[in-house]
Amino acid sequence: MIAGIHDDCLHFNGYKPCRPHKETGVHCDGCTSYRKPGPRILVLKVGLAGEVLRCTPLLRKIRALHPQAEVTWVTSFPDFVPTTHVDRVLKHSWETSLRLLAEDFDLLLSLDKDFEVCALAGRISARDKRGFGLNRSGRIVPLDARAEAKWTTGVFDDRMKANTKHYVREMFELCGWEWQGESYILEGFPRNFAKSADAPLIGLNTGASDVWRTRLWPVAHWAALIRAIQAKGWHPLLLGGPAEDGRNRALAAGTGARYEGVRPPKEFFGLVETTDVVVTAVTMAMHVAIALEKPVVLFNNIFNGHEFHLYGRGVRLEPGLPCQACYKPRFDDRCPVEDCMELIAPERVLEAVEAWLPGREVRA
Numbered sequence: 569m570i571a572g573i574h575d576d577c578l579h580f581n582g583y584k585p586c587r588p589h590k591e592t593g594v595h596c597d598g599c600t601s602y603r604k605p606g607p608r609i610l611v612l613k614v615g616l617a618g619e620v621l622r623c624t625p626l627l628r629k630i631r632a633l634h635p636q637a638e639v640t641w642v643t644s645f646p647d648f649v650p651t652t653h654v655d656r657v658l659k660h661s662w663e664t665s666l667r668l669l670a671e672d673f674d675l676l677l678s679l680d681k682d683f684e685v686c687a688l689a690g691r692i693s694a695r696d697k698r699g700f701g702l703n704r705s706g707r708i709v710p711l712d713a714r715a716e717a718k719w720t721t722g723v724f725d726d727r728m729k730a731n732t733k734h735y736v737r738e739m740f741e742l743c744g745w746e747w748q749g750e751s752y753i754l755e756g757f758p759r760n761f762a763k764s765a766d767a768p769l770i771g772l773n774t775g776a777s778d779v780w781r782t783r784l785w786p787v788a789h790w791a792a793l794i795r796a797i798q799a800k801g802w803h804p805l806l807l808g809g810p811a812e813d814g815r816n817r818a819l820a821a822g823t824g825a826r827y828e829g830v831r832p833p834k835e836f837f838g839l840v841e842t843t844d845v846v847v848t849a850v851t852m853a854m855h856v857a858i859a860l861e862k863p864v865v866l867f868n869n870i871f872n873g874h875e876f877h878l879y880g881r882g883v884r885l886e887p888g889l890p891c892q893a894c895y896k897p898r899f900d901d902r903c904p905v906e907d908c909m910e911l912i913a914p915e916r917v918l919e920a921v922e923a924w925l926p927g928r929e930v931r932a
Contacts, residue, residue, distance in 0.1 A: 606636030
């Protein structure tokens, strides 16, 4: 430490003036804003976007256990990490990796089963490492016994299908903590989209990534649902990203449904915030809706439905076939029907939406 300089203060970075100095001109030796760090905690949760958001409840536990901790989160989706709970949000890159290799941490939470991230976890200096890493043969392995349960559900189909724990609980247990209802955190987005005052606004997220085309609800079903919503006097709002833009434009042109186009992440959050109910497959929009405490009507066919926790706000709709949780990216000749998502009828979805409108007492 250089005399008179508090280079361990959480406001100080050694690159440019800190906030207290910029605001008052104070130097370290006379500063009353000195914030002594607690344990240094590193979270490696790089992606996907929805997965990053689904891990934000961990920050509530971290802050409860270590109020003075210096928390760093590395991700490819910084818009999804709440800066009110994190001291540094670092964009995942090789430059970030080099920076982290020069630092020491007290606790490392390596939450991605990703070869590159696991390799980085193995090289970072940390007194306590939890989650996933690589062995000397380049295989992803649990870093300790706490991660074994989550790891085995990923490598054995029968363990995955038998699992009855939701993802958030699994991640808490992987970190060595008990989940006690901690919810998502989503902050710092504009709330400048007008809310519907005269009738419910129903968000319709029409996509589910072309990588997993088995999750897509048929376009004809979306069109039928839109018309049924309009017949009720409600307002449909089409949601999606670049992959859904063409589909949404066609649906808007054919039905008159409202569509605001492709928006940056934080504007997308603001759009979802205006809705009363969100209809979606397992996507980033599902996680955003959960974070914003919106009722969710969730389509699920290829995943273990126990994985998704809606916090008592919403319902899962599934085809009801014994082959569910197949994790297939494409339908094949072993499937009992050509497209099991067709079995989720628009009428059934409409009933679920109506049941979960705010103020309703009857639930689907």
